[in-house]
Amino acid sequence: MKHVVILGGGFAGLYAARRLAHAPVRITLADRRNFHLFQPLLYQVASAALNPSDIATPIRSILARQRNVEVILGEAAAIDPAKQQVALGDGSTLAYDYLIVATGATHSYFNHPEWESFAPGLKTIEDALEIRRRVLLAFEAAERETDPEAQKAWLTFVVVGAGPTGVELAGALSEIARQTMIRDFRHIDPASARVILVEGRDRVLPPYPPGLSNKAQHQLEKLGVEVITRGTVTSLDDHEVWIGETRIAARTVLWAAGVQASPLARTLGVPLDRAGRVIVEPDLTIPGHPEVFVVGDLAFVEGVPGVAPAAIQEGTYAAGIIAGNPRTPFQYRDKGSLATIGRAAAVADLGFIKLSGFLAWLAWLTIHIFFLIGFRNRLLVITQWAWAYLTFQRGARLITGAERSEH
Amino acid sequence: MKHVVILGGGFAGLYAARRLAHAPVRITLADRRNFHLFQPLLYQVASAALNPSDIATPIRSILARQRNVEVILGEAAAIDPAKQQVALGDGSTLAYDYLIVATGATHSYFNHPEWESFAPGLKTIEDALEIRRRVLLAFEAAERETDPEAQKAWLTFVVVGAGPTGVELAGALSEIARQTMIRDFRHIDPASARVILVEGRDRVLPPYPPGLSNKAQHQLEKLGVEVITRGTVTSLDDHEVWIGETRIAARTVLWAAGVQASPLARTLGVPLDRAGRVIVEPDLTIPGHPEVFVVGDLAFVEGVPGVAPAAIQEGTYAAGIIAGNPRTPFQYRDKGSLATIGRAAAVADLGFIKLSGFLAWLAWLTIHIFFLIGFRNRLLVITQWAWAYLTFQRGARLITGAERSEH
Numbered sequence: 001m002k003h004v005v006i007l008g009g010g011f012a013g014l015y016a017a018r019r020l021a022h023a024p025v026r027i028t029l030a031d032r033r034n035f036h037l038f039q040p041l042l043y044q045v046a047s048a049a050l051n052p053s054d055i056a057t058p059i060r061s062i063l064a065r066q067r068n069v070e071v072i073l074g075e076a077a078a079i080d081p082a083k084q085q086v087a088l089g090d091g092s093t094l095a096y097d098y099l100i101v102a103t104g105a106t107h108s109y110f111n112h113p114e115w116e117s118f119a120p121g122l123k124t125i126e127d128a129l130e131i132r133r134r135v136l137l138a139f140e141a142a143e144r145e146t147d148p149e150a151q152k153a154w155l156t157f158v159v160v161g162a163g164p165t166g167v168e169l170a171g172a173l174s175e176i177a178r179q180t181m182i183r184d185f186r187h188i189d190p191a192s193a194r195v196i197l198v199e200g201r202d203r204v205l206p207p208y209p210p211g212l213s214n215k216a217q218h219q220l221e222k223l224g225v226e227v228i229t230r231g232t233v234t235s236l237d238d239h240e241v242w243i244g245e246t247r248i249a250a251r252t253v254l255w256a257a258g259v260q261a262s263p264l265a266r267t268l269g270v271p272l273d274r275a276g277r278v279i280v281e282p283d284l285t286i287p288g289h290p291e292v293f294v295v296g297d298l299a300f301v302e303g304v305p306g307v308a309p310a311a312i313q314e315g316t317y318a319a320g321i322i323a324g325n326p327r328t329p330f331q332y333r334d335k336g337s338l339a340t341i342g343r344a345a346a347v348a349d350l351g352f353i354k355l356s357g358f359l360a361w362l363a364w365l366t367i368h369i370f371f372l373i374g375f376r377n378r379l380l381v382i383t384q385w386a387w388a389y390l391t392f393q394r395g396a397r398l399i400t401g402a403e404r405s406e407h
Numbered sequence: 408m409k410h411v412v413i414l415g416g417g418f419a420g421l422y423a424a425r426r427l428a429h430a431p432v433r434i435t436l437a438d439r440r441n442f443h444l445f446q447p448l449l450y451q452v453a454s455a456a457l458n459p460s461d462i463a464t465p466i467r468s469i470l471a472r473q474r475n476v477e478v479i480l481g482e483a484a485a486i487d488p489a490k491q492q493v494a495l496g497d498g499s500t501l502a503y504d505y506l507i508v509a510t511g512a513t514h515s516y517f518n519h520p521e522w523e524s525f526a527p528g529l530k531t532i533e534d535a536l537e538i539r540r541r542v543l544l545a546f547e548a549a550e551r552e553t554d555p556e557a558q559k560a561w562l563t564f565v566v567v568g569a570g571p572t573g574v575e576l577a578g579a580l581s582e583i584a585r586q587t588m589i590r591d592f593r594h595i596d597p598a599s600a601r602v603i604l605v606e607g608r609d610r611v612l613p614p615y616p617p618g619l620s621n622k623a624q625h626q627l628e629k630l631g632v633e634v635i636t637r638g639t640v641t642s643l644d645d646h647e648v649w650i651g652e653t654r655i656a657a658r659t660v661l662w663a664a665g666v667q668a669s670p671l672a673r674t675l676g677v678p679l680d681r682a683g684r685v686i687v688e689p690d691l692t693i694p695g696h697p698e699v700f701v702v703g704d705l706a707f708v709e710g711v712p713g714v715a716p717a718a719i720q721e722g723t724y725a726a727g728i729i730a731g732n733p734r735t736p737f738q739y740r741d742k743g744s745l746a747t748i749g750r751a752a753a754v755a756d757l758g759f760i761k762l763s764g765f766l767a768w769l770a771w772l773t774i775h776i777f778f779l780i781g782f783r784n785r786l787l788v789i790t791q792w793a794w795a796y797l798t799f800q801r802g803a804r805l806i807t808g809a810e811r812s813e814h
Contacts, residue, residue: 034543034806051458053803060591070593073547125807140480184467186477383790396460399441400532
């Protein structure tokens with residue numbers, strides 16, 4: 001029986017494994033984490049609305065009943081296409097007949113790796129909890145600060161990058177300050193907090209039609225977010241951010257810009273794009289190796305955005321070929337774009353219709369809950385959202401994790 | 408207006424603050440964490456059934472509407488009863504007219520502090536997540552291990568201390584192995600895992616009547632837990648535990664034994680018991696300082712156990728005196744004891760009636776959910792429990808936090 005190795009249990013890897021449920025193959029899925037993460041809702045953990053386990057499900061449970069899959073907790077260190085084997089971080093190797101590489105991408109700090117410690121990105125559960133910790137601690141610090149300038153810096157939040165994640169994060173931060181925290185403090189008015197969203201290009205949500213970008217910016221501004229377009233971060237540390245020649249005193253900077261592919265791509269020895277993604281053939285394989293597929297955010301395919309539906313389609317396509325489909329070129333079916341901005345505010349471009357406001361938000365809610373893996377998670381997420389919607393409360397406002405020495 | 412300083416936002420501190428809601432005083436409550444933790448359910452986070460925020464609520468939200476309280480995020484470093492002031496860790500000081508010290512206790516490693524890194528205790532959210540991480544990783548490691556002896560060591564879990572926390576943890580671990588994980592692995596049978604509960608005294612749940620201890624032990628054994636009484640840990644590391652002269656090869660050891668008071672007690676300059684708890688006067692004050700109360704787990708009061716109801720009664724009593732009550736000696740009203748062992752298994756001694764099995768479990772469930780702070784938490788916890796009860800699933804099986812190098 002042919003052995004299919006899948007690296008990565010994100011959308012692409014997981015849908016590839018499922019597509020092969022009834023194929024006469026033996027599958028090994030390896031991921032360095034034991035859970036599948038529903039990344040589109042990660043900003044909800046960062047903004048204290050949801051818990052990690054609401055948006056994450058053990059890969060083993062998702063695939064428990066699919067008897068032809070073995071799940072391994074382990075990180076792939078290198079791929080040797082000539083020998084048809086993968087080296088894992090623990091020194092062991094996996095030989096394959098077919099390989100599906102779906103290890104994804106992270107943020108890019110544009111050749112400033114030193115910015116990462118000052119401005120965490122939002123790609124993992126740990127990132128989300130770190131952002132939550134910093135945001136909540138900033139309000140605590142402001143409450144105790146007596147110097148008005150220093151207090152203002154604690155109450156200034158800068159989000160870099162106005163793609164969907166940046167937009168959602170900025171909207172959520174503004175809601176936290178203006179609604180959730182409103183009665184909690186005695187010396188500060190949380191509603192006086194500034195949330196500044198910085199985008200390098202000329203509008204927010206650059207991949208969307210300009211009309212929706214305008215609506216999104218309008219809705220963000222209604223929520224109190226200050227939007228800066230054509231703004232490039234030139235310097236930052238834990239006290240300030242420079243946007244070109246303008247200095248913003250801010251103690252909390254969050255990063256939602258750029259794309260940098262998983263370093264595993266470099267071990268394939270094939271052409272990569274500037275972000276380190278693999279430039280794949282029309283059938284999503286690498287040159288000269290029809291048995292090696294690269295899918296999801298790790299693959300560069302002209303015209304295909306780095307979103308969950310694209311990863312799902314690519315993973316399913318690659319698995320389909322392994323299951324015997326003809327190698328007709330991969331075709332991306334754009335089902336539309338959605339971004340949420342806040343409570344009952346969103347924009348949607350579903351192709352046949354463009355929505356904004358409450359209707360777009362309902363569409364966003366429905367689609368996201370529908371795709372959440374696991375009925376239990378859907379139920380809990382609906383309960384928590386309904387509660388948050390009715391009361392403006394965010395239940396997960398816990399400062400956990402490594403404590404800084406002053407506390 | 409008199410200034411009341413409360414150190415600690417656990418049960419004792421929080422109930423003291425609430426008791427003073429309508430008193431003509433100004434209150435400052437300081438805690439090093441921003442949330443109140445419902446510690447009786449912490450083992451449910453460790454065993455992947457509940458999320459941190461289900462059992463923790465921001466202190467600010469609990470007290471948001473009580474306008475005479477100010478909440479400070481900060482750790483008390485020292486108390487100076489002569490000057491009537493508290494030094495905080497950040498160098499600032501708080502002057503008080505009345506002080507309520509309720510900073511609690513942690514586990515004791517009995518003069519073996521080096522054991523802590525091998526055998527984490529269960530007092531904080533971080534502890535619970537660390538235990539969850541270790542338990543889940545142990546199953547993952549066993550799945551990949553090929554040597555049968557080494558595999559058995561990964562599947563052996565030792566819980567030291569058979570008080571309520573140890574009993575609950577051992578029962579939960581056994582359920583995880585025998586029910587939750589049953590379909591997840593391909594190379595190991597999770598149900599072959601051994602869970603060993605070690606107690607130094609002659610029976611489990613030593614503070615309970617012997618009849619209930621016997622019932623609890625019986626229920627534990629039905630769940631597959633091996634109980635060792637009169638067993639003293641003489642040595643341990645990350646590969647083995649010695650109970651007297653007996654060696655147990657185990658990669659996961661969890662600590663639920665001993666009591667060690669918060670080090671803040673030492674700065675008071677008053678007599679302490681062996682565990683470092685303050686030996687208080689009949690009105691819960693310290694000798695010579697009728698304005699300084701010590702309550703909760705930090706106080707040693709003959710015949711009063713270190714449980715949540717005692718802390719609540721002590722905090723309320725101290726606040727009552729500040730509000731004008733006479734200084735009649737504190738009297739503990741024992742409302743009974745409850746411990747849960749597993750799914751539909753528990754023991755209860757409510758004074759007028761002793762229960763075990765399903766009825767005791769229902770009583771335990773009702774009382775714990777009733778006391779959970781915040782309606783939202785109650786609702787979510789009920790939802791998650793109902794789900795777990797019906798399906799044997801534990802939703803929060805995520806391996807998060809610091810990753811070890813081999814993964």
